Amino acid sequence: MNKGSQEDIQSAVGRTIERVARESYGRLVAYLSVHTHDLASAEDALSEALVSALKAWPRDGLPQNPEAWLLTAARHSLIDVIRHQRVVLASEPTLALLKENSPEANLSTEFPDERLKLLFVCAHPAIDPAMHTPLMLQTVLGLDAGRIAHAFLVPPKTMGQRLFRAKTKIRDGGIQFEIPQERDLAERLDAVLEAIYAAFGISWDDMFGIDPRGRDLAEEAIWLARVLLQLMPSEAEVQGLLALMLHSEARRSARRALDGRYVPLSEQDPKQWSLPLIEEAERHLADAFKRGRSGRFQLEAAIQSVHSERAHTDRTDWAAIALFYEQQVRISPALGTRVGYAAAVAEAEGPEAGLAVLDPIAPDAGSHYQPYWAVRAHLLQRLGKKREAADAYDRAIGLAKDPAVREFLLQKRG
Amino acid sequence: MQFALMIHHTPEEFAMRKNDYSDSHLGAWRAYYKALVEAGVYVGANALEAPETGTTVRLKEGKRRVQDGPYAETKEQLAGFIILELPSIDAALEWAARCPGASIGAVEVRPLAPEAMRRGFTG
Known part of the structure; x- marks a missing residue:
């Protein structure tokens, strides 16, 4: 075999492993940990299996079912670990795992998708909410702890320790x-959706034009939402979240001018x-609305949908946006929602009406929130109140x- | 599996416990214990004296060091514990939320170590 074709095989194997890892990682980890609750061991076993695959596949050729191959290899390595642990600590589930692996219990190529359980575990109320998103990622x-740490702006070692602690608690x-x-x-589903949206939010916040990795995290968040939708196809809010993220993602490149300048939506x-x-976002949103169960993410997606209509109509229906914001404020009067509502009302009915929505917000609540001051400044300017x-x-600039x-x-x- | 609900009180609560526990307050605890027993989850429980009655002992270089007061000087101190037999942390959190101690202080929920490990300690 000449060197060139050897390299071809290597790269083909590399690509296959990359694909299988991306598509099957969560399924394999979920399946390997669903009885033992031991995520760290399942992940270690799977990494070892991926390393063996890199050695074996170029030599023996690609297996017919790469996912099943990886599962078998990971399971062997998991069982080795369990055998080395003190027998006294072996629990029922681990013993069951050993038994399942008897030669007769041949692994079928079909195994149940336990990722939904895993997502609910990651966003469990007994786990620190700040760790929900890192655990899912x-x-x-x-994703490795280093990359997650980078996105969350903490040292990799700290993130590694926090992940370890969370997994110990899960086990x-x-x-x-x-x-x-x-x-x-x-309530539990809401925590899962929040955690997925948080990953998306991080990538937006990091879009300072300096961090190319921000983009990937938005893609990961959308991927997670797609997985969740596949597992819970009839939940309106899951579709609402996916629609919301797709709408935002659709505008990503328009948010910056060629010189890196920030371009506001309008x-x-x-x-x-x-x-x-x-x-695609519109399709999901229409499906979600058909289920007749409104919710926070559907309303946010609806607002984004009205904005996107400008692509066809050349205008923005601010009255419709204000209406969606009003419903959203009723569900959860978060600061960002109230500020968004004020901005929409101002566009629909004029700056005085907008300020009338802003004014009741307690000054200390808004004091560190940049959009509050930016909207306030914009409305005061429109009223000709130059000094105010x-x-x-200045407040908004100082907080940006x-x-x-x-x-x-x-x-x-x- | 078994869980410990560890009930932590504020100094005010400890003070109140000595003097003027109202009937309605004690009634809430009694109703809670009754509910635990009737649900078949109760394993055991006990209340502790106030933290200032505690004495902390360490053995350092063969010498006994005795210190007046509780192990940790925190505002809220351990006041008692309840052991429950439950299927999951979710059930334990639910019982903790119903505990009268949760509304006047804090209740920490922690699983007991697995039975095999406990047997290792006790022989």
Whole structure:
């Protein structure tokens, strides 16, 4: 065999492993840990299996079912670990795992998809909410702690320790791998959706034009939402979340001018938006609405959907946006929602009406929130109150984290 | 599996416990214990004296060091514990939320170590 074809095989194997790892990582980890509750061991076993695959596949050729091959290899390595542990600590589930692996119990190529249980475990109320997203990124998608740490702006060692602690609690803390009961389902699902949306939010916040990795995390969040939708096809809020993220993703490249300058939504060129993504988002949102169970993510997606209509109509229906915001404020009066509502009302009915929505927000609640001051400044400026507007712009500029946004506000301030 | 609900009180609560526990307050605890027993999850429980009655002992270089007071100087101190037999942390959190101690202080929920490990300690 000449060197060239050897390299071809190597890269083909590499690509296959990459694909299988991406598509099957979460399924394999979930399946390997659903009885033992031991995520760390399942992940270690799977990494070892991936390493063996890199050696064996170029030599023996690609297996017919790469996923089943990896599962068998991971299971062997998991059992080795269990055999080395002191027998006294071996629990029922681990003993069952040993038994299942008897030669007669031949592994079928079909194995149940336990990822939904895993997602609910990652966002369990007994786990620190700050760890819900990192746990999902690692156990379901296989992201390494270093990359997760980078996205969350903490040292890799710290993130590694926090993940380890969370997994120890999952293993020893009595957290069951199960779908929550009907009466808890809405609340528990909300935690899962929040965690997925948080991953998406991180990538937006990091889009300072300096971090190319931000983009990947948005893709990972969308991937997670797709997995969740596949597992819970009739949950309206799951579809709402996916629609929301697709709408935002459709505008990603329009948010920056070529020189890196921040372009606010109202000044974006709709020709730069991705129409296929918008269309997909619209399909999901329409499906979600058909189920007749409104919710936070559907309303947020609806607002984004109205914005996206500008691509066809050349105008923005602010009254419709204000209406969706109003419903959202009723569900959860979060600061960001109230500020968004004020901005929409101002566009629909004029700056005084917008300020009337902003004014009741307690000053200390808004004092560290940049959008609150930016909207306030904009409305005061429109009313011709120059000095008050400049003061509000200063507050917004002082709170801005993104250099491009800061520059934008400085120019507006004049 | 078994869980410990560890009930932590504020100094005010400990003070109140000595002097003026109202009937309604004690009634809430009694009703809670009754509910635990009737649900068949109760394994055991006990209440502790106030933290200032505690004495902490360490053996360092063969010498006994005795210190007046509880092990950790925190505002809220361990006041008692309940052991329950439950299927999952979810059930344990639910019982902890019903505990009268949760509304006047804090209740820490922790699984007991697996039985095999406990047997290792006790022989």
